[in-house]
Amino acid sequence: MTAGAPSHELFWFASRALGVVAFAMLGVTVSVGLSIAGRLTHRPGIAPKLRRFHETAALVTLGLIAGHAGLLLGDRYLHPGLTGITIPFAMHYRPQFTGLGIIAGWLAAILGLSFYVRRRIGPKLWRFLHRFTVAVYLLAIVHVLGAGTDAHSPWMLATVTGLTMPVVFAFTHRMLSGFERRTPSRA
Amino acid sequence: MTDRTRPTATSKRQSRRRSLYRHVLSLAVAAIVAAWLPFSVMYVSAVHRPPAPVATLSGPSHGATRLVTTASGATKVVSASANGSRGARAPATAPLTAPVSTHAS
Numbered sequence: 001m002t003a004g005a006p007s008h009e010l011f012w013f014a015s016r017a018l019g020v021v022a023f024a025m026l027g028v029t030v031s032v033g034l035s036i037a038g039r040l041t042h043r044p045g046i047a048p049k050l051r052r053f054h055e056t057a058a059l060v061t062l063g064l065i066a067g068h069a070g071l072l073l074g075d076r077y078l079h080p081g082l083t084g085i086t087i088p089f090a091m092h093y094r095p096q097f098t099g100l101g102i103i104a105g106w107l108a109a110i111l112g113l114s115f116y117v118r119r120r121i122g123p124k125l126w127r128f129l130h131r132f133t134v135a136v137y138l139l140a141i142v143h144v145l146g147a148g149t150d151a152h153s154p155w156m157l158a159t160v161t162g163l164t165m166p167v168v169f170a171f172t173h174r175m176l177s178g179f180e181r182r183t184p185s186r187a
Numbered sequence: 188m189t190d191r192t193r194p195t196a197t198s199k200r201q202s203r204r205r206s207l208y209r210h211v212l213s214l215a216v217a218a219i220v221a222a223w224l225p226f227s228v229m230y231v232s233a234v235h236r237p238p239a240p241v242a243t244l245s246g247p248s249h250g251a252t253r254l255v256t257t258a259s260g261a262t263k264v265v266s267a268s269a270n271g272s273r274g275a276r277a278p279a280t281a282p283l284t285a286p287v288s289t290h291a292s
Contacts, residue, residue: 157225157229160225176212
């Protein structure tokens with residue numbers, strides 16, 4: 001920001017702030033989801049609590065993503081329009097990275113809300129679809145680092161790293177335990 | 188799967204060890220990614236960073252010039268107006284009328 005009154009960029013600042021919080025919430029949601037699936041904790045009674053938190057956090061994340069995109073409509077510099085915030089690669093500002101962010105947002109909405117129609121689509125298909133939530137997180141990282149104006153600042157790098165570490169840990173744990181379950185023990 | 192229904196000390200120990208391996212391996216992968224992520228971002232931004240101006244010289248013979256440190260570490264003198272950088276000042280007859288908003292910060 002080289003010049004211009006801060007009041008002119010209220011929507012821009014608010015959108016960026018919501019984007020950072022949405023990314024943080026997404027990281028927490030995905031980490032918790034992976035730890036449930038990978039059975040990271042065996043404490044009795046913790047699984048239902050974690051599941052409830054996972055569901056609530058996912059809904060909050062979706063709201064934050066909607067707010068992050070919706071607030072851009074008020075920004076006079078970007079002026080993306082409804083097309084720019086809903087159709088991937090249509091926005092003129094860093095189109096590849098904002099496009100990946102839009103794809104991540106849509107995927108998060110579809111994969112997250114599919115939980116409420118899992119009986120209709122079948123739990124097997126839902127579980128298969130829900131695995132792709134990790135892709136949402138990967139796309140979000142690319143979006144944050146590519147389109148985020150704070151992407152290279154130390155605090156943002158620390159946030160991305162701090163959120164990614166538990167996701168990678170839980171994902172690796174989940175993969176290893178899944179692999180062990182598929183491979184019968186020879187002992 | 189008779190081991191599951193009647194866990195012996197050996198199978199318990201084995202499963203605990205397997206769980207420990209899983210945790211250690213997962214942590215190691217997470218640590219590698221945690222180190223790689225900021226490193227790669229900093230490296231890419233350092234590679235794409237434009238050379239920083241070190242000092243500005245001005246004189247009657249060569250006008251406005253700048254000392255620029257190149258990526259290789261060498262320092263060279265360049266004309267500020269020739270490369271169209273931010274270092275070149277706008278002419279006094281063309282005042283800035285509208286605030287510039289670049290969303291650069």
